[in-house]
Amino acid sequence: MTNAWALASAGLLLLGALLAGSARSAQAARSRATIAAGAATLLGTIMLFACFFGGDAVGLSLGIGAEHHYLVLAAAANPIICLLASALSPLASHRQHTFRSMLGLGAIGNAFLATTQPLVLAGLWLASVGVACSELFRLGRGSRAGWIFSVYQLPSALLFVIGALLLVRGSTTVAAACLLLGIGIREATLPAHGWLPSFFEDAPLGIVVCFCLPQLGVYAHLELLHRTIDPTLVQLVARVGAISALYGAFLAHGQTSVRRIAAYLTMSQTGLVAFGLENHSPIGWSGAVLAWFVQALGISSFLSCLSALEARRGPLSLGTSAGDPHQLPRLGVATLLAGLATVGAPLTLGFVAEDLLVQGSVTEHPVLGLLLVLVTAQNAITVLRVYFGLFTAGPHRPGEMDLAPREFWTLSLSLLVLLLLGLAPGPLVTFIR
Amino acid sequence: MSTGLVHTFLALATGLPFLAALALAIGAWLGQKWPEVVVHRLATSALWLSFVASLGLAWALFWGGGVGLLWSLPGWFGVGGYHFPLALVADHLSVPFAVFASCLLAVTARFSSGYLHREPGFLRYYLLLCLFGGAVQLAVLAGSLDFLLFGWELVGFTSVMLIAFFHERPAPVNNGLRAFVVYRLCDVGLLGAAVWLHHSVESTSAHHASLFPWWGVEVPAQAIDVVVVGGLLIWASLGKGAQVPFGGWLPRAMEGPTPSSAIFYGALSVHLGPYLLLRSAPLLDAQPILGWLVVMVGLSTAVHGSLVGRVQSDIKCALAYASMTQVGVIFMEIGLGFRTLAVVHIVGHAALRCLQFLRAPSVLADRAEDERRAGAPLHSLTGSSQRRLSRGLALWLYRGALERGFLDALLRDYLLGPILALSRQLDQGQEALHAWLLERSRLGQGAAKASKAEAEVPP
Numbered sequence: 086m087t088n089a090w091a092l093a094s095a096g097l098l099l100l101g102a103l104l105a106g107s108a109r110s111a112q113a114a115r116s117r118a119t120i121a122a123g124a125a126t127l128l129g130t131i132m133l134f135a136c137f138f139g140g141d142a143v144g145l146s147l148g149i150g151a152e153h154h155y156l157v158l159a160a161a162a163n164p165i166i167c168l169l170a171s172a173l174s175p176l177a178s179h180r181q182h183t184f185r186s187m188l189g190l191g192a193i194g195n196a197f198l199a200t201t202q203p204l205v206l207a208g209l210w211l212a213s214v215g216v217a218c219s220e221l222f223r224l225g226r227g228s229r230a231g232w233i234f235s236v237y238q239l240p241s242a243l244l245f246v247i248g249a250l251l252l253v254r255g256s257t258t259v260a261a262a263c264l265l266l267g268i269g270i271r272e273a274t275l276p277a278h279g280w281l282p283s284f285f286e287d288a289p290l291g292i293v294v295c296f297c298l299p300q301l302g303v304y305a306h307l308e309l310l311h312r313t314i315d316p317t318l319v320q321l322v323a324r325v326g327a328i329s330a331l332y333g334a335f336l337a338h339g340q341t342s343v344r345r346i347a348a349y350l351t352m353s354q355t356g357l358v359a360f361g362l363e364n365h366s367p368i369g370w371s372g373a374v375l376a377w378f379v380q381a382l383g384i385s386s387f388l389s390c391l392s393a394l395e396a397r398r399g400p401l402s403l404g405t406s407a408g409d410p411h412q413l414p415r416l417g418v419a420t421l422l423a424g425l426a427t428v429g430a431p432l433t434l435g436f437v438a439e440d441l442l443v444q445g446s447v448t449e450h451p452v453l454g455l456l457l458v459l460v461t462a463q464n465a466i467t468v469l470r471v472y473f474g475l476f477t478a479g480p481h482r483p484g485e486m487d488l489a490p491r492e493f494w495t496l497s498l499s500l501l502v503l504l505l506l507g508l509a510p511g512p513l514v515t516f517i518r
Numbered sequence: 519m520s521t522g523l524v525h526t527f528l529a530l531a532t533g534l535p536f537l538a539a540l541a542l543a544i545g546a547w548l549g550q551k552w553p554e555v556v557v558h559r560l561a562t563s564a565l566w567l568s569f570v571a572s573l574g575l576a577w578a579l580f581w582g583g584g585v586g587l588l589w590s591l592p593g594w595f596g597v598g599g600y601h602f603p604l605a606l607v608a609d610h611l612s613v614p615f616a617v618f619a620s621c622l623l624a625v626t627a628r629f630s631s632g633y634l635h636r637e638p639g640f641l642r643y644y645l646l647l648c649l650f651g652g653a654v655q656l657a658v659l660a661g662s663l664d665f666l667l668f669g670w671e672l673v674g675f676t677s678v679m680l681i682a683f684f685h686e687r688p689a690p691v692n693n694g695l696r697a698f699v700v701y702r703l704c705d706v707g708l709l710g711a712a713v714w715l716h717h718s719v720e721s722t723s724a725h726h727a728s729l730f731p732w733w734g735v736e737v738p739a740q741a742i743d744v745v746v747v748g749g750l751l752i753w754a755s756l757g758k759g760a761q762v763p764f765g766g767w768l769p770r771a772m773e774g775p776t777p778s779s780a781i782f783y784g785a786l787s788v789h790l791g792p793y794l795l796l797r798s799a800p801l802l803d804a805q806p807i808l809g810w811l812v813v814m815v816g817l818s819t820a821v822h823g824s825l826v827g828r829v830q831s832d833i834k835c836a837l838a839y840a841s842m843t844q845v846g847v848i849f850m851e852i853g854l855g856f857r858t859l860a861v862v863h864i865v866g867h868a869a870l871r872c873l874q875f876l877r878a879p880s881v882l883a884d885r886a887e888d889e890r891r892a893g894a895p896l897h898s899l900t901g902s903s904q905r906r907l908s909r910g911l912a913l914w915l916y917r918g919a920l921e922r923g924f925l926d927a928l929l930r931d932y933l934l935g936p937i938l939a940l941s942r943q944l945d946q947g948q949e950a951l952h953a954w955l956l957e958r959s960r961l962g963q964g965a966a967k968a969s970k971a972e973a974e975v976p977p
Contacts, residue, residue, distance in 0.1 A: 232959075233952055279948050339941030368597045410685045411638060415547065430675065431668045437595055437602075440664070444600055447713045458709045462702040469678070469698050477685035497547070514595040 088149050088199050090132045091160045095195035097125040098167060098188045106185030114181040118171035118188050119491065125164035125191070126498075133161045137516055155374045155517045159304060160198045162381040165499060166298050167191035172495040173389035174291040175396030186220045187295045194299035201308045203249035207242075210267075210301065214242045217296045221288055230287030237280035241270035245305070252309065261314040265322060268302035273352045274329040274359055285348035290392035297351060298385045303377050306362055323363035323446075327453040327460075330356030334463035343401035343471060347388055350467055353460060354380050354427060360453065361442045367518065369445025374517055375438035375510075379503065383427030383435060386499045387468075390420040393492055394475060397485050403470065407479025415488045417476035419496045424468030426503040429461045433507035437514065524578045525589050528606045530571035531616055532659055535623075535651035538564030542645040554640050558631040561644040565627050565651050569620035572655075575613045585609060585726055588661045588733060600716075603723045605661030611732035611796055611861065615658040618865050622785050622872050623651045629876055630777040639683055643775065646683075650676040654786050658793060663712040663722035663735065666797075670708055670790065674701035674758070677787050680778040681771045690773035697767040704757025704764065708794070711750035718743040727800055731858070734800040741805065748801040748808040751794060752815070759791020760842050761849065762819045766926045768842055772834035779834060780875030785868040788841055792848045792864055799857055809853045816849025822923050829919040833881045841871055 101121020108114035136144045136157045144150065149157060170187050179187075193213045197206060218238065221231035248263030270277040285293055333353030340346045358380065361373025391401060393416060398406055410417065422433075429439030439461055447454030488496065506513055538561050545552055579586060586609030593601040627647055634640050653676060656669030678701065682694030715722045718740065724733035735751075738744055755761070760768040760783075768788070772779050782788070795802070795812060802809040820843050827839025844867045851860040877884060889896055907915070918924065 229956065232956065236955070279952060282945070282948070283952065335937075336941050336945050339938050339943075339945060345945070366598075368600045371597045415549075418547070425675075431671050436668070440602060441595075441597060441600075443709065443713050444716055445597070447717050451717065454713065455710050458706050458713070462706050465702050466695075466699055469695060473682065473685075473691045473695055477682065477691045478688040510595040511593065514597060518597050 088156070088160075090128065091156070091195050091199035094125045094128050094132075094160060094164055095192045095199065097121055097128065098164065098192035098195060101125070101167075102185045102188035102192060105188060106181055108181050108184075111176045111180050111184070114184040115171060115174065115176065115179070118184040119168065119495075121188060122164055122168035122171050122191065125195070126161075126168050129161035129164050133157050137512070155307070156198055156304075158374070158378050158513075158517060159299075159381070160195055162378055163191060163194045163198070163299050165502075166194075166294060166381055166385045168495055169385045169389040169499055170291040170294040170392075172491050173393045174289070175392060177396060178289045179291050182223065183220065183289050183291060186216050187291045189216050190292070190295035191299075194295075194301060197299075197301050198304055203252045203309060206305055206309070207246040207249035210245045210271075210305070211242045213296065213301065214238045217288075217292060220292050221284075224287060230283050233280050233283045234288075237270055237277060241267045241277075243267075244270070249309075257313065258315060261310055261318060264305065264309060265314070265318065268306055269322075269325065269359075272300065272302045272355050272359060273297075273333075274325050274356060275332055278329065278333070278352050281352055282345045282348040285344045285351075286342065290344075290388055290395070294385050294388050294392075297355075298381050298388075300355065300358065300377060300381065303358055303362065303373075306359075307374075319363045319365075323360050323450060323453065326356045326359030326361075326363065327450070327456055328356070330354070330360060330460045331456055332356075334460045334467070337467045338463070341403045343391060343403060343406070343475065346403075346467060346471060347384075347391060350387075350424075350427075350464055351380075351384055353464055354384065357442065357457060357460065360450075360457065361446060364445050364449060366445040366448060368441050369449070371514060371518055372438055372441030372443070372445050375434065375514070376442055379433075379435045379438045380427055382499050382503055383423050383433075386423035386496060386503075387420060387427060390416060390423060390496070393488070394420075398482070401475060403474035406475055408476060408485065409479055409481040410477045412482065412485050413476060413487050415493065417472065419488070419500060420476065421468070421472045422500050423496075423503075424471065425465065426500075426507070428464040428468055430465065432504065434503050434510060434513075436507060437510040441514070521587065524575065524582075524587055524608055527571045527574040527578065528589055528608060528659060531568050531575060531620065532606065532652060532655045534564045534568045534571070535648045535655065539645055539648035539652060542641060542648065546641055546645065552641065554631070554635065557641050557644050558627070561648050562624060562627045562631070564648060565620060565624040568651060568655060569617070569624050572613070572616040572620045575608050576617050579608060579610070579613050585731070586613070586733065588724055588726075590661065590723065603662035603664050603721065605665060605723050606659045607661035607724045607733050608659070609724075609732040611793075612659050614861060614865065615793060616655055618868065619654050619658060619786050620651070622781060622868065623647070623654070626777050626781045626872070626876070630775070633777055634775060637775075643680070643683065643778070646676045646679050647778070647781075650680075650782070650787075654790070657790060661724045661733070663708070663715060666794070667705070667708050667712055670754075670758070670794075671705060673787055673790060674698070674705065677701070677771070677782050680782065681774045683774050683778065693767070693770035693773050697771055700757045700764045700767045704754050707750040707753030707755075711747045711754065714743065714747050714750065718747070724797070725800075730800060732796075735798050737800045737804045744801055744805045745808065748798060748805060749811075751798045751801065752808065752811060755791035755794045755849075756815065757791070758787060758794075759845050759849065760788055760819075761791065761815050761846065762822050762923075763925050763929065765819060765823070765842050766922060766929070769830070769835040769838040769922075772832070772838055776834070776875060776879055779838075779878075780872045783838060783841055784871035784875040788845055789848075789864050789868055792845060792852060792860060795849070795852045796857060796860060799852070802853065803855070809855065812853030813850050814853075816846045816851075816853060819843070819846030819849065822846075822925075825915060826919045826922050829916060833878045834875070837871065837874055837878060841867075844871070 105114040105118040193209050197209045244263045245267035248260045251260035273281040330353045333349045337346050337349035358373050358376050361369050426433035426435045429435040589606045591604040594604040653669045653672030660666035678694045678698040682691045684690045712722050718738040719736045725736035726733045756764050823839045823843035830836040848860050848863050
C-alpha cells in the first residue's frame with residue numbers, strides 16, 4: 086500500500102528541508118522550515134478530516150483502508166512534530182543545516198508511513214539514522230554523542246535491513262527477531278537504552294524531537310510484525326516494554342539535568358507503547374496507538390518548550406535554572422500541560438490512552454498492567470518536578486520574554502488537539518479501531 | 519420529579535464550575551487582563567449555581583424517595599466490549615456531599631475576593647478553585663470508579679497547585695511537590711482497583727445492594743478479588759485522607775492561601791478518603807479484615823494527629839493535625855460499620871473546620887476579644903491529662919511529637935533516600951560503561967580525548 090497524500094506531505098517537508106538548508110541565515114531557515122511544516126500540517130489535517138468525515142469510501146480513494154486509519158493519525162502528527170521543533174528551536178544551537186536535517190527526518194518519517202515494502206522501509210530507516218548521525222558528527226564536541234549514537238544505531242539499522250531482507254525471502258521467525266532487535270534499540274528499550282540520555286544531552290533538541298518522536302519502530306512493528314510473530318516473542322517484547330517503562334521512570338527521579346530527565350521520561354513512555362502493542366486485545370492495542378499519537382504531540386511539545394527555555398536561560402538544570410514564575414507564565418503552563426497530557430492527566434487525550442492501555446492489558450498481563458499504573462504515576466511526578474524546578478521560586482531574569490507569537494500559536498495548536506480530543510475522544514477511538 | 523430534571527441538575531452541579539474554569543483558562547491563555555470583580559463574579563456565580571443545582575438534587579431525592587438514581591450517559595469512548603463508564607449517581611451519600619461541598623465552595627469563593635485582593639495570582643486562584651469545584655462535584659457524584667478517578671486526580675492536581683500558590687518562594691513549591699508525590703502514589707490504588715474490578719466483575723459502575731442505604735462498589739465473587747480491590751481502595755484513601763504514614767504533607771500544605779487551606783484540608787479534599795471508603799462499604803463488609811484494617815489506620819492516625827497537634831505553635835498546623843485526628847476517627851467509624859454516623863461526622867467536621875481555618879488569620883484578635891469579654895485570661899483545656907504523665911514519658915512523647923512521630927524521617931531515610939541513590943548510581947554506572955568503551959575503542963578514542971579536554975576547560 087502506498088498512500089499518495091502521505092508522500093505529498095513528505096514532499097512538502099523535503100522541499101522545506103531544501104529551502105531551509107539553502108537559507109542565508111538560521112533565522113530565515115527557521116522561518117522556511119516553519120512554513121513548510123505548517124503547510125504539511127494543514128495537508129495532514131485536511132486528510133484526517135476527509136477520512137474522518139468522508140467515511141471508508143474517501144479513505145479507500147486515498148489508498149487508506151479501514152484497518153489503516155491509525156496511519157492517518159500518525160501521518161497528521163508527524164508534520165506537527167516538525168512544526169513544533171522548527172518553531173520553538175533556538176537559533177544559538179540550530180543552524181541552517183540543523184533545520185534541513187530536522188525537516189529531512191520529518192520527510193523520511195512521512196515517507197515511511199506511505200509504504201509497507203520491507204526493503205523500502207529498511208532504506209528509509211537507514212537514511213534517518215544517517216541524517217541524525219551526520220548532524221551529531223557536526224557538533225564540535227569531539228562527537229562523543231555521535232560515537233555513542235553510532236554504536237547503538239548502526240547495528241540497529243543493520244539488524245533492520247537484515248530483517249527486511251529475510252522477511253522478503255520468507256524466513257519469518259529469524260526476520261522477526263532481527264526486526265524486533267532493531268526496533269528495540271531504536272525505541273531505547275532495555276538494555277539498549279544507553280544512547281538515549283547522551284543523545285538528548287548533546288544533540289540539538291530539534292533533531293532529538295524529529296528523530297525520536299515519530300517512533301518509526303511502532304509503525305514498522307504494526308505493519309511488518311503485528312499478529313504474525315511467535316507468541317513467546319510477544320510475551321518477551323511486552324515484558325521488556327513494561328520493564329523499560331518502569332526503569333525509565335525510576336531513573337528520571339535521580340537526575341537534575343533536565344535533558345536527561347526528558348530522555349528517561351521519553352524512554353518510559355515509549356516502553357508503554359511497546360508494551361501495549363503486544364496486546365491481543367483491541368482495547369490495549371487502541372490504547373497503544375493513541376498513546377503513540379499522544380506522545381508524538383505531548384513529548385514534542387514538552388521538549389520544544391524546554392528548547393525555547395534553553396534559548397532564554399542556557400543549559401537547564403533543576404538545581405540552578407529556576408526562574409521567576411511571573412516572567413514566563415505561558416511557557417510554564419504549556420510545559421506543564423504538555424507534560425501532563427503525556428502522562429495521562431484527566432481532561433487530556435493522555436487519560437484516554439492510559440485508560441485503554443491499562444484496561445486492555447490487565448487481562449493478558451495482570452501484574453504488568455498494574456505496573457503501568459505505577460509508571461504513569463512516577464512520570465507525572467517527574468513532569469511536575471521539572472515544572473516546579475524551572476518555572477517557580479527563582480530569581481527575576483532581566484530581558485527574559487514569554488512566548489513569541491510564532492511559539493505561542495504553534496503550542497496552542499498542539500495543546501488544543503490534546504485537550505479537545507481529551508474531552509471528546511469517542512469519535513477518534515472509533516476511527517482508529 | 520422527572521428523571522430528565524434530575525439529569526439536568528446532575529449536569530449543572532458538575533458542569534458549571536468546569537465551564538467557569540474553562541472561561542478563566544481561555545482568558546488567561548489569551549492574555550486577557552480581566553478586572554478582579556469579573557473573575558470573582560464569574561467563579562462565584564458558577565459555584566452558587568452549582569449549589570442551587572445540588573439543592574435541586576436533594577429536593578428530588580427527598581420528593582422521589584427510594585434509593586436514588588444512577589444516570590449512565592452514552593459511552594464517552596470505548597472499544598469492543600469495553601466502554602468507559604460515564605455515570606453519575608444521586609443517592610443518599612452523594613447528594614448530601616454535593617450540597618455541602620458546593621455551599622462551602624461558594625462561601626469560600628465569596629470570602630476569598632477580599633482575602634486575595636490585589637494578589638498577582640488572583641485569576642489563577644479562582645481558576646483553580648473552579649476546577650477544584652467541578653472536580654470535587656464529579657468525584658462525589660460519580661457513578662463509577664473510573665469516573666470518580668477522573669475527579670479524584672483533578673482534585674489532587676488543583677490541591678497541589680494551590681499549595682504552591684505563592685510560587686515565588688521555594689517552601690510552598692517543595693511542599694506542593696511533596697503532596698503530589700503522596701497523591702500520585704496513593705492514586706495508583708484507585709486506578710488499580712478500577713482495573714481489577716473490570717477484570718473481576720466487568721464493571722465499576724455503582725451497584726445497589728438491598729442492605730445499603732446508598733449505591734456502592736459491586737462485590738466480586740472471589741474473596742481474593744475482594745481483598746485486592748478493597749486493599750487498593752484503602753490505599754487510595756490514605757493519601758487524600760492524610761492518614762498514617764502519609765499524613766506528613768497535610769501540615770506542609772498550609773503554605774497555600776488560607777481560604778484554599780480551609781476548603782481543601784478543613785472541608786472537602788481531606789474528606790474524599792472517607793467518602794471513597796463509604797462508597798466501598800460493601801467490600802469492607804464482605805471481608806471483615808478490610809474493616810479492621812481501616813480501624814487500625816484510623817486509630818493510629820488519630821493518636822498520631824492528637825499527639826503531634828499538641829506541640830504545634832502555628833495555628834494552621836495545629837488545625838491541620840486536628841483535621842487529621844478527626845479524619846482518623848471517621849475512618850474508625852467507617853471500619854466499625856457506623857456509616858451514617860460517619861457521614862454526619864464528616865459534614866459537621868467540614869463545616870466547623872472550614873470556619874476555623876477561615877478565622878485562623880485573626881485568631882489572636884479573636885482570643886483578645888474573648889478575654890476582654892471574659893475579663894480574665896482564658897486557660898488551656900488540654901493541660902490536665904498531660905500533667906498525669908510521668909516526666910520521662912512526657913519528654914519522650916514531646917520529642918516524638920515535635921519530630922512528627924519520626925514518620926517523615928523514616929520515609930526519607932529508608933524509602934525515598936535509597937530510591938534516589940539507586941537511581942543515580944544506575945545512571946552513573948551506565949555513563950561509566952560508555953566512558954570505558956570510549957577509551958578502549960579505536961573509533962571512540964578521539965571522542966574520549968575531546969570529551970576529557972572539554973571537561974578540563976573551566977566553564
